[in-house]
Amino acid sequence: MNSSMAPAPYRKPPQLPPRFTATPASLVDDTKRLIERSRKVQDDIVASVKPEQANFENVVLPVARDDNKMAIESHIIGFYQAVSTDKALRDASTEAEKLLDDFGIESSMREDVFNLLDAVLKKKESLQPESQRLLEKDHKSYIRNGLSIPAGGKRDRFKEIKKRLSEISIKFQKNLNEEQGGLWFTPEQLDGVPEDLVSSLKKGDSENEGKVWLTFKYPDLFPTLKYATHAETRKQVFIANENKCNDNVPLFREAILLRDEAARLLGYNNHAEFRIEDKMAKLPKTVDDFLGDLRTRLAPGGKQEIAKLLELKQQDLKDRGVNDGTEEKYFLWDHRYYDRLLLEKEYSLDHQIIAEYFPLQTTIQGMLKIFEELFGLVFVEIVGEDRAELADGGKASDIVWHEDVQVFSVWDDEGEGSGFVGYLYLDLFPRDGKYGHAANFNLQPGYIDENGKRRYPATALVCNFSKPTPKKPSLLKHDEVVTLFHELGHGIHDLVSRTTYSRFHGTNTVRDFVEAPSQMLENWCWTPSQLRSLSHHYSYLSSDYEAAYKESSGSDKKPSERIPNSLIANLISTKHVNDALFNLRQLHFGMFDMTVHEPKSHEAVEKLDITTTYNKLRKEISQLDGPEVLGGDWTWGNGQATFGHLIGGYDAGYYGYLSSQVYSTDMFYSVFKEDPMNGKEGRRYRHTVLERGGSQEEMAILEEFLGRKPSTEAFYKELGISK
Structure with a gap:
C-alpha cells in the first residue's frame, strides 16, 4: 500500500532510513574515519587487556560492536559503485572498497588480537550460543588468514597474495560493470528479433549509416539469441559476448x-x-x-x-x-x-503473450502480497510528503540514490505484533554504469546494539528490466518473474533476520546454503493459483495502454484481465x-x-x-x-x-547453486507443495529458517525445519531422474 494511505501504526518508522548524499570526497573521508575508529578499538583492546584477563566481554564484544557500526556505513559506501550514475562517485566507491578490503586484510592478520582471542577460546566461558559461534568463527578466520603460518617471509607472502586478490576482484567486477561493447547490425541481420527491441536501439551514422547498435546487456542479448533467424547473427553475438571482457x-x-x-x-x-x-x-x-x-x-x-x-x-x-x-x-x-x-x-x-499479463508494478504488488500472507508482513511504499519527512530535514530525494528507486517500510502484521521490520528498496531498470544482473544488496544489517536495542535492516533489489514506454509498461517474461521472486527471497531473508550480531545477519550464511531460501520461493512462480493471482493484463492499467494494445494486436476486444488457465497449464507443462x-x-x-x-x-x-x-x-x-x-x-x-x-x-x-537446490526442493516438497499459501507453515519457515540468518549451523536449522536430515530424493524426482 501507499504510505499516505497506511493505517497510523505503519506511518512512522522508529528508525530513519539511510541517506544517499555522499560525494566522491566524502566516501573516501568516511572510509578513512571508519578505519581509524576500528583500528583504535583493536589497539585499545591490545593495550588494556593481558592474555590472562582476556574474556569474551573485553576482547570479542568491542570488536563485534564496532563491526556492527562499521556495517551501517560501509555497505552503502561500497554500494555506490553498483548503482550511481556519476562515474566519479562510482570510482570513489571502488577506491573506498579497496581501502576497506586492505584494512580487512590488515585486521585479519593481527597477531596481537589473535593471541587474546586464542586466550578467550581456551577459557571456555559459558556463552550464549550465538556468541560462542562468533568466537569460534573469528578464531578460525584468523587461522584461515595466515596466522598459523610462522611470521616472516611466508606470512608476508600470504598477506601480499590476499591484497593482490582483493585488487583483482575489484578490477574484474568493474570491467564487467563498465563494459560498453556491442556490434553494429543492419535491421535485416536482426530479422526475427522483436520490433520493440530493434526500434529502441541506437542508430548509426556515417560508416554505420542504416545500422543499429546491439549491446551485450541482457535486455539486448537474450532476445537476439532467442529470436534472430539468421544463425550467422546469433553466432557473431554469442562469440563476441564470450570475448567482451578479454582484459x-x-x-x-x-x-x-x-x-x-x-x-x-x-x-x-x-x-x-x-x-x-x-x-x-x-x-x-x-x-x-x-x-x-x-x-x-x-x-x-x-x-x-x-x-x-x-x-x-x-x-x-x-x-x-x-x-x-x-x-x-x-x-x-x-x-x-x-x-x-x-x-x-x-x-x-509464446513468451511475449505471457509477458503481457505481468506488468512490472502490478507483479511486484502481487509478490509483496504473497509475502505478506505467508510471513505475516506489511509493505508500505514511501511516497510524496512521507519521503521528505523521513529525510529528516534533508530533501525527499536524499533517501534514494536515483529517481527511479522505490522505497518501502516493512512491518509485522498484527498477528506478528505490528513491529517495524526494516526498509526495502527496488531499483529495477538498466542505466549506464549500473550493475548488470539482478541481485540483492544488504545496505544496513540488523543487530542488537550495546543498549539492548534492536537496529533494523535496509536491503535493496537491483535489477535490469525493460523500461516502460508510452505504449507499454515494463512487461516481465516468466523467467524474469522467477528472477524477481528469487531476489526478493534474498531481500526477505535480509529483512526478517533477527540476530544479535550483524556478522550473522540475513543472507550471511554459508555459500552452499544461501541460495536455498530464495530458490524455494521460485516454486510459487510455477503454482497455477499463484500465477493467476499475480497476473494482470497491461491493457487494464490505463486507457492509453488499452488503446495501444488494441492497435498493436489488431483486435478490438480486450483480453481477460487474469492470465487464462490454458496459458498457465501450457507454461507449467514446459517447466522441465x-x-x-x-x-x-x-x-x-x-x-x-x-x-x-x-x-x-x-x-x-x-x-x-x-x-x-x-x-x-x-x-x-x-x-x-x-x-x-x-x-x-x-x-x-x-x-x-x-x-x-x-x-x-x-x-x-x-556448486552451491545446485546443492542448495537440493535443500530448497526438499523444503518445498515436504512442507509447502500441498498448500503453498499455508500461513502457519510460512510463519514457521520465517522463524525457524529465515530469522536465524547464519547464527546457527545451517544443517541444524535445516534439520529442525524438515524434522529430519535433508535428502536428494525430491530434487531428483522434480528433475525426473530419480533412480
Missing part, C-alpha cells in the same frame, strides 16, 4: 594461481579444500561426488534433448530453404533459439523442457570451478590452459558444439573472463 583473462589466471599458492601456504592441498572446509559440504570429495552423480544422471537426458532439438533445426532450415551445411550440428548459439521454437511449436507457448541441458550448463560452471581450484600440484595449475579447459569442459558436459567444430581451435572465446561469480565469492562454491 579479465589474465586477471582470472592470476587469481587462480594466487589462490592455489595461498592455500598451499596454509597447509591445504588446494584452494577448493580450503574453501569448502567451513561450508555445509565440508570436503571437495563430497562436492565432486555430488556433481559427478548428477552428471551421470543428466547425460542421457541431455542427449535426447539435443536429438529432438536437432530434428527441429533440420526442419526449420528446410522450411526456410537454408542450406548452410550445419544441419548435423547443434551449436551453442542455436540453443536459445531452438529452445524457444520448440516451446512455441510443441506447447504453443530441456531441463537436462539447463542443468548440464550449471554443471559445466560448477565443474569448471572445481577443476581450476583442485589441481594436483602448483605446477599443474601453472601449466593449465584455462580458456581451453573452459571450452572443452563445456563441450564434454553440455554436449553442445562450439566454433571449434568449424575447424577453429578451443581458444575461440574466454567465458571465464565474464564469469563474475568465480571472482566475487563463489570460487570453489558455484
Whole structure:
C-alpha cells in the first residue's frame, strides 16, 4: 500500500532510513574515519587487556560492536559503485572498497588480537550460543588468514597474495560493470528479433549509416539469441559476448594461481579444500561426488534433448530453404533459439503473450502480497510528503540514490505484533554504469546494539528490466518473474533476520546454503493459483495502454484481465523442457570451478590452459558444439573472463547453486507443495529458517525445519531422474 494511505501504526518508522548524499570526497573521508575508529578499538583492546584477563566481554564484544557500526556505513559506501550514475562517485566507491578490503586484510592478520582471542577460546566461558559461534568463527578466520603460518617471509607472502586478490576482484567486477561493447547490425541481420527491441536501439551514422547498435546487456542479448533467424547473427553475438571482457583473462589466471599458492601456504592441498572446509559440504570429495552423480544422471537426458532439438533445426532450415551445411550440428548459439521454437511449436507457448499479463508494478504488488500472507508482513511504499519527512530535514530525494528507486517500510502484521521490520528498496531498470544482473544488496544489517536495542535492516533489489514506454509498461517474461521472486527471497531473508550480531545477519550464511531460501520461493512462480493471482493484463492499467494494445494486436476486444488457465497449464507443462541441458550448463560452471581450484600440484595449475579447459569442459558436459567444430581451435572465446561469480565469492562454491537446490526442493516438497499459501507453515519457515540468518549451523536449522536430515530424493524426482 501507499504510505499516505497506511493505517497510523505503519506511518512512522522508529528508525530513519539511510541517506544517499555522499560525494566522491566524502566516501573516501568516511572510509578513512571508519578505519581509524576500528583500528583504535583493536589497539585499545591490545593495550588494556593481558592474555590472562582476556574474556569474551573485553576482547570479542568491542570488536563485534564496532563491526556492527562499521556495517551501517560501509555497505552503502561500497554500494555506490553498483548503482550511481556519476562515474566519479562510482570510482570513489571502488577506491573506498579497496581501502576497506586492505584494512580487512590488515585486521585479519593481527597477531596481537589473535593471541587474546586464542586466550578467550581456551577459557571456555559459558556463552550464549550465538556468541560462542562468533568466537569460534573469528578464531578460525584468523587461522584461515595466515596466522598459523610462522611470521616472516611466508606470512608476508600470504598477506601480499590476499591484497593482490582483493585488487583483482575489484578490477574484474568493474570491467564487467563498465563494459560498453556491442556490434553494429543492419535491421535485416536482426530479422526475427522483436520490433520493440530493434526500434529502441541506437542508430548509426556515417560508416554505420542504416545500422543499429546491439549491446551485450541482457535486455539486448537474450532476445537476439532467442529470436534472430539468421544463425550467422546469433553466432557473431554469442562469440563476441564470450570475448567482451578479454582484459579479465589474465586477471582470472592470476587469481587462480594466487589462490592455489595461498592455500598451499596454509597447509591445504588446494584452494577448493580450503574453501569448502567451513561450508555445509565440508570436503571437495563430497562436492565432486555430488556433481559427478548428477552428471551421470543428466547425460542421457541431455542427449535426447539435443536429438529432438536437432530434428527441429533440420526442419526449420528446410522450411526456410537454408542450406548452410550445419544441419548435423547443434551449436551453442542455436540453443536459445531452438529452445524457444520448440516451446512455441510443441506447447504453443509464446513468451511475449505471457509477458503481457505481468506488468512490472502490478507483479511486484502481487509478490509483496504473497509475502505478506505467508510471513505475516506489511509493505508500505514511501511516497510524496512521507519521503521528505523521513529525510529528516534533508530533501525527499536524499533517501534514494536515483529517481527511479522505490522505497518501502516493512512491518509485522498484527498477528506478528505490528513491529517495524526494516526498509526495502527496488531499483529495477538498466542505466549506464549500473550493475548488470539482478541481485540483492544488504545496505544496513540488523543487530542488537550495546543498549539492548534492536537496529533494523535496509536491503535493496537491483535489477535490469525493460523500461516502460508510452505504449507499454515494463512487461516481465516468466523467467524474469522467477528472477524477481528469487531476489526478493534474498531481500526477505535480509529483512526478517533477527540476530544479535550483524556478522550473522540475513543472507550471511554459508555459500552452499544461501541460495536455498530464495530458490524455494521460485516454486510459487510455477503454482497455477499463484500465477493467476499475480497476473494482470497491461491493457487494464490505463486507457492509453488499452488503446495501444488494441492497435498493436489488431483486435478490438480486450483480453481477460487474469492470465487464462490454458496459458498457465501450457507454461507449467514446459517447466522441465530441456531441463537436462539447463542443468548440464550449471554443471559445466560448477565443474569448471572445481577443476581450476583442485589441481594436483602448483605446477599443474601453472601449466593449465584455462580458456581451453573452459571450452572443452563445456563441450564434454553440455554436449553442445562450439566454433571449434568449424575447424577453429578451443581458444575461440574466454567465458571465464565474464564469469563474475568465480571472482566475487563463489570460487570453489558455484556448486552451491545446485546443492542448495537440493535443500530448497526438499523444503518445498515436504512442507509447502500441498498448500503453498499455508500461513502457519510460512510463519514457521520465517522463524525457524529465515530469522536465524547464519547464527546457527545451517544443517541444524535445516534439520529442525524438515524434522529430519535433508535428502536428494525430491530434487531428483522434480528433475525426473530419480533412480
